[in-house]
Amino acid sequence: MKTQEYIELEDQYGAHNYHPLDVVITKAKGPWVTDVEGKKYLDCLSAYSAVNQGHCHPRIVKAMIDQAKQVALTSRAFRNDQLPLLYKKLHDLLGYDMAIPMNSGAEAVETALKVARKWGYEVKGIPKFEAEIITAAGNFHGRTITIVTFSTEEFYREAFGPFTPGFKNVAYGDLKELEAAITPNTCAIMLEPIQGENGVVLPPVGYLQGVADLCKKNNVLFIADEIQTGLCRTGKWLACQHENVRPDMVCLGKALSGGMYPVSAVLADKEILGLLRPGEHGSTFGGSPIASAVALAALEVLDEEHLAERATELGEYFMDKLRQIKTKKVKEIRGKGMLIGVELYPEAGGARKYCEALQALGILCKETHENVIRFAPPLVVEKKTLDWAVRRIAKVLK
Numbered sequence: 001m002k003t004q005e006y007i008e009l010e011d012q013y014g015a016h017n018y019h020p021l022d023v024v025i026t027k028a029k030g031p032w033v034t035d036v037e038g039k040k041y042l043d044c045l046s047a048y049s050a051v052n053q054g055h056c057h058p059r060i061v062k063a064m065i066d067q068a069k070q071v072a073l074t075s076r077a078f079r080n081d082q083l084p085l086l087y088k089k090l091h092d093l094l095g096y097d098m099a100i101p102m103n104s105g106a107e108a109v110e111t112a113l114k115v116a117r118k119w120g121y122e123v124k125g126i127p128k129f130e131a132e133i134i135t136a137a138g139n140f141h142g143r144t145i146t147i148v149t150f151s152t153e154e155f156y157r158e159a160f161g162p163f164t165p166g167f168k169n170v171a172y173g174d175l176k177e178l179e180a181a182i183t184p185n186t187c188a189i190m191l192e193p194i195q196g197e198n199g200v201v202l203p204p205v206g207y208l209q210g211v212a213d214l215c216k217k218n219n220v221l222f223i224a225d226e227i228q229t230g231l232c233r234t235g236k237w238l239a240c241q242h243e244n245v246r247p248d249m250v251c252l253g254k255a256l257s258g259g260m261y262p263v264s265a266v267l268a269d270k271e272i273l274g275l276l277r278p279g280e281h282g283s284t285f286g287g288s289p290i291a292s293a294v295a296l297a298a299l300e301v302l303d304e305e306h307l308a309e310r311a312t313e314l315g316e317y318f319m320d321k322l323r324q325i326k327t328k329k330v331k332e333i334r335g336k337g338m339l340i341g342v343e344l345y346p347e348a349g350g351a352r353k354y355c356e357a358l359q360a361l362g363i364l365c366k367e368t369h370e371n372v373i374r375f376a377p378p379l380v381v382e383k384k385t386l387d388w389a390v391r392r393i394a395k396v397l398k
């Protein structure tokens with residue numbers, strides 16, 4: 001079948017909740033994907049940073065196939081011999097006492113919110129059902145009804161109320177406003193260390209440290225949503241580590257499976273995650289043998305291939321080359337490691353058409369908001385491939 005036939009089928013029978021580029025991918029390897037016409041592209045989105053390890057990493061593929069032949073799903077009604085190994089690996093790499101496995105990023109976020117509320121009632125002593133959680137304007141934490149409750153993107157909420165009580169927003173990057181929003185009933189603050197979906201928005205230097213200090217001072221939990229920024233993308237295991245901040249809870253997803261399978265998790269110490277009792281939370285697929293084996297391999301690849309260091313090196317190289325492009329269309333180039341946003345002036349006519357032009361030249365990327373193109377290739381990409389990409393990006397931006 002041809003590209004157009006796939007697109008017609010999809011448009012006819014699928015919900016239209018995405019506006020994808022018209023490229024139909026049939027296979028992928030490392031940083032490259034190939035469409036059904038046989039055309040090859042450099043993937044500069046990495047499935048929103050789920051394939052930091054590169055597409056179809058042989059070691060993760062093998063872990064998945066081997067485990068699929070062994071046992072895929074037990075449910076958590078029984079134990080399996082993979083999940084404990086994943087727990088231990090998460091502990092050793094990230095230094096938290098405990099983890100809880102889920103599937104999607106949104107589920108990890110929901111899990112963190114539930115645990116934070118429970119901590120608020122049982123440890124902090126907040127009166128029953130009065131717990132408040134503070135989030136930041138411009139956030140993206142997923143798509144459930146509770147999560148869109150605190151989205152500031154009106155379009156994400158417009159048709160979906162009534163919403164969940166107990167949340168309030170403050171401006172991202174503003175410590176004064178955050179401090180003023182904290183009350184005795186505040187159990188947690190949840191933030192992305194860099195707002196990826198909001199257009200790769202970095203907070204002012206010192207902000208995360210300031211948030212951590214305010215949390216400590218007010219007995220409030222700091223939840224970091226590292227689903228996109230975590231697992232080496234920004235040059236550290238967690239983006240919060242750039243400011244030596246250790247959040248009380250961390251949400252992981254995306255690259256936790258290297259894109260092979262939906263795997264997410266929340267990490268925290270025992271005084272927090274240890275509060276959950278049997279039956280209070282769970283998931284049929286969460287922590288399955290196959291998810292655990294895949295996640296274990298995905299973490300080993302990040303570790304053994306030194307992908308955090310690689311993200312730092314490649315990110316500096318790539319950002320430097322992007323900055324050398326002579327163009328009047330670019331307002332700002334910003335980012336950390338290999339999470340890079342190129343913001344265009346509004347007069348440039350929106351990022352979408354540049355993404356389409358790049359597609360024609362063999363580069364896949366996606367606009368975030370109107371005017372930002374995000375560049376986040378898999379961390380296994382070669383420098384010479386980035387050179388190749390920059391020549392094309394320069395052509396499109398001129």
Ligand SMILES: *Cc1c(COP(=O)(O)O)cnc(C)c1O
Pocket residue numbers: 048103104105106107109140141142143192196197225226227228229253254
């Ligand atoms: C992608 C993302 C999520 C949601 O993950 P899903 O797997 O799509 O549910 C949550 N938070 C951040 C920061 C994300 O980038």
